[in-house]
Amino acid sequence: MRGKVGIVVVDYQLAFTEPRYPLGGAPLVMRGLENTARFLKVARAHNVPIATCFTAYKTERDMPHWKVAAVRDQFRLDHPSSALDPQIYDKDYDVVVCKFGPSIFFQTPVVPYFIKEGVETVIITGCNTSGCIRASTIDSFQWGFRTIVPEDCVGDIEEGPHRVNLHDVGRRYADVSNADNMIAYFKQSTTLKFQSARAHVGQVERGVQALKLFTVIQNVVVASLSLKAEQFKQQSHGALGARLR
Amino acid sequence: MRGKVGIVVVDYQLAFTEPRYPLGGAPLVMRGLENTARFLKVARAHNVPIATCFTAYKTERDMPHWKVAAVRDQFRLDHPSSALDPQIYDKDYDVVVCKFGPSIFFQTPVVPYFIKEGVETVIITGCNTSGCIRASTIDSFQWGFRTIVPEDCVGDIEEGPHRVNLHDVGRRYADVSNADNMIAYFKQSTTLKFQSARAHVGQVERGVQALKLFTVIQNVVVASLSLKAEQFKQQSHGALGARLR
Amino acid sequence: MRGKVGIVVVDYQLAFTEPRYPLGGAPLVMRGLENTARFLKVARAHNVPIATCFTAYKTERDMPHWKVAAVRDQFRLDHPSSALDPQIYDKDYDVVVCKFGPSIFFQTPVVPYFIKEGVETVIITGCNTSGCIRASTIDSFQWGFRTIVPEDCVGDIEEGPHRVNLHDVGRRYADVSNADNMIAYFKQSTTLKFQSARAHVGQVERGVQALKLFTVIQNVVVASLSLKAEQFKQQSHGALGARLR
Amino acid sequence: MRGKVGIVVVDYQLAFTEPRYPLGGAPLVMRGLENTARFLKVARAHNVPIATCFTAYKTERDMPHWKVAAVRDQFRLDHPSSALDPQIYDKDYDVVVCKFGPSIFFQTPVVPYFIKEGVETVIITGCNTSGCIRASTIDSFQWGFRTIVPEDCVGDIEEGPHRVNLHDVGRRYADVSNADNMIAYFKQSTTLKFQSARAHVGQVERGVQALKLFTVIQNVVVASLSLKAEQFKQQSHGALGARLR
Numbered sequence: 001m002r003g004k005v006g007i008v009v010v011d012y013q014l015a016f017t018e019p020r021y022p023l024g025g026a027p028l029v030m031r032g033l034e035n036t037a038r039f040l041k042v043a044r045a046h047n048v049p050i051a052t053c054f055t056a057y058k059t060e061r062d063m064p065h066w067k068v069a070a071v072r073d074q075f076r077l078d079h080p081s082s083a084l085d086p087q088i089y090d091k092d093y094d095v096v097v098c099k100f101g102p103s104i105f106f107q108t109p110v111v112p113y114f115i116k117e118g119v120e121t122v123i124i125t126g127c128n129t130s131g132c133i134r135a136s137t138i139d140s141f142q143w144g145f146r147t148i149v150p151e152d153c154v155g156d157i158e159e160g161p162h163r164v165n166l167h168d169v170g171r172r173y174a175d176v177s178n179a180d181n182m183i184a185y186f187k188q189s190t191t192l193k194f195q196s197a198r199a200h201v202g203q204v205e206r207g208v209q210a211l212k213l214f215t216v217i218q219n220v221v222v223a224s225l226s227l228k229a230e231q232f233k234q235q236s237h238g239a240l241g242a243r244l245r
Numbered sequence: 246m247r248g249k250v251g252i253v254v255v256d257y258q259l260a261f262t263e264p265r266y267p268l269g270g271a272p273l274v275m276r277g278l279e280n281t282a283r284f285l286k287v288a289r290a291h292n293v294p295i296a297t298c299f300t301a302y303k304t305e306r307d308m309p310h311w312k313v314a315a316v317r318d319q320f321r322l323d324h325p326s327s328a329l330d331p332q333i334y335d336k337d338y339d340v341v342v343c344k345f346g347p348s349i350f351f352q353t354p355v356v357p358y359f360i361k362e363g364v365e366t367v368i369i370t371g372c373n374t375s376g377c378i379r380a381s382t383i384d385s386f387q388w389g390f391r392t393i394v395p396e397d398c399v400g401d402i403e404e405g406p407h408r409v410n411l412h413d414v415g416r417r418y419a420d421v422s423n424a425d426n427m428i429a430y431f432k433q434s435t436t437l438k439f440q441s442a443r444a445h446v447g448q449v450e451r452g453v454q455a456l457k458l459f460t461v462i463q464n465v466v467v468a469s470l471s472l473k474a475e476q477f478k479q480q481s482h483g484a485l486g487a488r489l490r
Numbered sequence: 491m492r493g494k495v496g497i498v499v500v501d502y503q504l505a506f507t508e509p510r511y512p513l514g515g516a517p518l519v520m521r522g523l524e525n526t527a528r529f530l531k532v533a534r535a536h537n538v539p540i541a542t543c544f545t546a547y548k549t550e551r552d553m554p555h556w557k558v559a560a561v562r563d564q565f566r567l568d569h570p571s572s573a574l575d576p577q578i579y580d581k582d583y584d585v586v587v588c589k590f591g592p593s594i595f596f597q598t599p600v601v602p603y604f605i606k607e608g609v610e611t612v613i614i615t616g617c618n619t620s621g622c623i624r625a626s627t628i629d630s631f632q633w634g635f636r637t638i639v640p641e642d643c644v645g646d647i648e649e650g651p652h653r654v655n656l657h658d659v660g661r662r663y664a665d666v667s668n669a670d671n672m673i674a675y676f677k678q679s680t681t682l683k684f685q686s687a688r689a690h691v692g693q694v695e696r697g698v699q700a701l702k703l704f705t706v707i708q709n710v711v712v713a714s715l716s717l718k719a720e721q722f723k724q725q726s727h728g729a730l731g732a733r734l735r
Numbered sequence: 736m737r738g739k740v741g742i743v744v745v746d747y748q749l750a751f752t753e754p755r756y757p758l759g760g761a762p763l764v765m766r767g768l769e770n771t772a773r774f775l776k777v778a779r780a781h782n783v784p785i786a787t788c789f790t791a792y793k794t795e796r797d798m799p800h801w802k803v804a805a806v807r808d809q810f811r812l813d814h815p816s817s818a819l820d821p822q823i824y825d826k827d828y829d830v831v832v833c834k835f836g837p838s839i840f841f842q843t844p845v846v847p848y849f850i851k852e853g854v855e856t857v858i859i860t861g862c863n864t865s866g867c868i869r870a871s872t873i874d875s876f877q878w879g880f881r882t883i884v885p886e887d888c889v890g891d892i893e894e895g896p897h898r899v900n901l902h903d904v905g906r907r908y909a910d911v912s913n914a915d916n917m918i919a920y921f922k923q924s925t926t927l928k929f930q931s932a933r934a935h936v937g938q939v940e941r942g943v944q945a946l947k948l949f950t951v952i953q954n955v956v957v958a959s960l961s962l963k964a965e966q967f968k969q970q971s972h973g974a975l976g977a978r979l980r
Contacts, residue, residue, distance in 0.1 A: 102628055120853050387838065
């Protein structure tokens with residue numbers, strides 16, 4: 001990873017996670033949902049920006065030329081299957097967008113949100129690997145982010161396209177990893193500690209009781225910067241090592 | 246105008262149209278609201294695509310670096326002043342987006358919606374002329390649309406910036422007109438009649454009772470195409486005339 | 491097809507079409523190049539807008555995080571392999587962009603160019619099917635265009651990913667067709683005749699000898715509109731037929 | 736300023752800086768050109784990413800609906816007035832884009848380039864204040880960047896619109912400053928020292944003689960991180976101070 005981290009959660013809406021809907025409840029999707037839920041809990045504790053999306057339209061007039069009949073017929077703003085799955089959605093924390101195309105970045109405010117947060121690395125979760133995950137991964141890459149796809153946080157209705165598409169993006173645009181690696185990184189990362197501390201400074205700047213808190217946080221920041229220097233050296237070693245292998 | 250027409254309605258939300266809010270109820274804005282309401286009624290009858298927006302955020306974390314204190318403090322998703330003014334909003338017809346920046350086109354699905362509708366000319370309404378109207382007009386122009394700003398359908402808290410910004414866009418990017426001209430064009434336009442007929446055909450394509458209706462509509466289409474040929478000649482004359490003056 | 495048509499030609503640069511370069515000369519790519527060259531000749535005769543692109547960077551600093559070593563090392567602005575293949579490039583006709591990401595539409599002026607031309611249907615040609623064609627097809631779809639991929643106008647270094655990716659886009663976003671169908675459509679299409687006539691009117695509007703030419707063109711336009719009415723009926727029949735099957 | 740810094744240079748092409756062209760040589764533009772040239776020299780020494788643009792088209796067909804006759808007639812790719820002014824352009828350093836609309840960010844790779852560089856603050860230079868600078872400033876703001884406009888690095892053909900537009904953006908989107916402040920900040924900034932050191936690390940990562948250089952640079956990085964911690968405390972004080980005034 002490089003710099004600050006942001007996470008996107010793509011289309012974990014009931015249409016894909018509830019077996020009663022025509023596209024819902026596929027095993028790989030349910031596995032992705034569980035791992036993502038587990039991962040997001042850790043991420044929120046580190047103050048990592050999370051953007052979640054669902055796909056829905058008012059009428060067939062305002063949607064692109066979808067060839068998938070179930071999308072044309074049921075992905076509507078007022079349909080119950082458009083609700084986000086409660087396992088991955090924290091309404092007090094996550095930023096939510098209703099997307100129009102396959103990519104969560106396509107004509108949504110997710111890129112500017114991540115720019116404002118200083119994000120340089122994006123982690124992709126959600127479904128389906130061969131559709132909206134593929135599209136979101138391409139976009140993350142072409143927007144200039146370093147991109148990671150934890151394989152067990154994304155899912156697909158079919159296993160073949162899941163594998164083939166991870167292979168396509170893994171050789172070109174992104175690093176394919178898994179939930180446990182992400183969680184381990186978050187738990188030990190001093191960059192994330194710094195990210196967290198900085199967010200607190202941000203709140204303080206705007207807050208009323210700024211002065212009292214300030215001295216405390218300052219100490220945290222200085223401490224985390226020292227850690228960061230240490231980690232920077234380690235990362236640089238790591239990067240070189242990867243090149244030399 | 247050229248080709249099919251689309252209309253955008255920018256930020257006629259209660260924050261600007263209700264005098265009880267700090268930025269609300271300015272005379273030019275209220276004038277713009279009334280003229281826009283009048284104009285949209287005619288537009289809906291001609292099946293013209295309408296995209297309406299408001300500006301609101303979840304927290305200060307997910308908004309750009311606004312310098313306007315009232316925006317930073319009150320433009321929130323859960324604040325009553327973010328609701329659209331009922332005078333310009335038809336929930337059964339208009340497509341609505343929550344925008345992030347000053348421009349209604351910035352990272353929203355309005356451009357793809359207009360592409361799918363075949364729109365070539367965009368009419369801009371809303372507030373404020375020196376802020377979000379200026380930004381939306383620049384974007385409409387740079388997305389390649391022929392752009393019209395009916396002066397009395399847009400408003401500003403102050404008259405000076407209203408005039409100066411209309412002057413800036415009028416000499417570079419857009420034609421400045423007024424509500425009556427727009428309404429007169431819509432009432433006589435055979436392009437719009439064609440647009441309307443085509444929309445019906447679109448519904449028929451997807452509909453259940455397609456075959457019966459089809460013959461009727463076919464006749465309308467053929468008739469409107471003949472009118473269109475007539476109008477095309479007139480428009481071409483008009484265009485030449487404008488050049489020769 | 492629907493409405494006016496635009497064509498994109500993706501990355502037929504020497505890096506992919508010359509066998510002396512590491513990624514160059516794959517059989518499917520050479521087949522795609524030949525069919526595209528044949529198709530573009532017909533398209534230019536019908537005044538169809540064509541946008542061609544290549545991928546190149548100044549240094550590794552201004553490129554996204556490519557994992558493909560050959561792209562990182564050789565896709566440079568000053569490298570001879572970045573030149574467009576002369577078989578598909580007409581410098582007096584085509585609009586050319588240097589793209590940054592896999593998609594020809596990503597942060598290039600191709601979408602606004604097509605909006606200004608009134609394009610509603612996009613035909614995708616170029617290479618590689620499992621990389622930049624996949625990305626460009628997703629973008630064409632999510633920008634709201636009706637999208638067609640003529641299978642024998644796109645190519646890939648490997649056949650497996652070529653097939654799998656066409657399958658992925660064909661079931662979701664686009665119609666998969668071939669060069670002969672495209673050429674036959676163009677040769678018989680009165681929409682394209684109209685598109686061509688209108689372009690002439692556009693030139694006339696701006697031209698010096700407008701008045702003399704005008705009467706002649708007017709007759710063409712009226713004639714082509716009658717043809718268009720005829721064709722519209724046929725298309726509508728076709729659309730219904732497709733639904734009823 | 737916040738985080739890493741990027742600079743855009745808008746339309747300092749001969750059409751605006753050479754008196755022999757219809758829009759060229761206005762006093763405010765020449766003043767802006769000189770200050771920008773002086774500022775960019777310092778910025779390049781600190782390894783700050785610089786994106787420069789000019790506006791030009793192939794034909795009238797592929798440009799937006801410009802109302803400015805001189806733009807329609809002379810802003811062509813093959814016209815000598817489209818060349819960048821040598822005073823502000825370093826071909827070995829700057830990234831250059833040919834833009835389509837008024838904003839340097841509109842459908843160009845400048846945003847992804849800045850994302851990859853981790854830019855959080857953008858400084859805007861160029862011309863004209865009431866046209867392309869206004870548009871670029873709005874875009875910088877809505878893409879989520881903290882935005883600064885040094886007043887004497889931007890210019891306009893007329894002084895009235897120059898002032899009015901700086902006022903419009905200064906109360907909403909950006910901080911208005913000047914060249915001397917920017918230069919002073921760069922000369923004392925340890926963030927920029929860090930940015931510079933990191934770039935060297937980046938080169939090292941890719942380089943051949945990585946290992947030898949590495950130990951040296953590591954020491955620089957650790958030293959600059961200590962400085963950064965110091966500066967962070969100072970900046971935080973500054974930010975609070977600004978709020979309390």
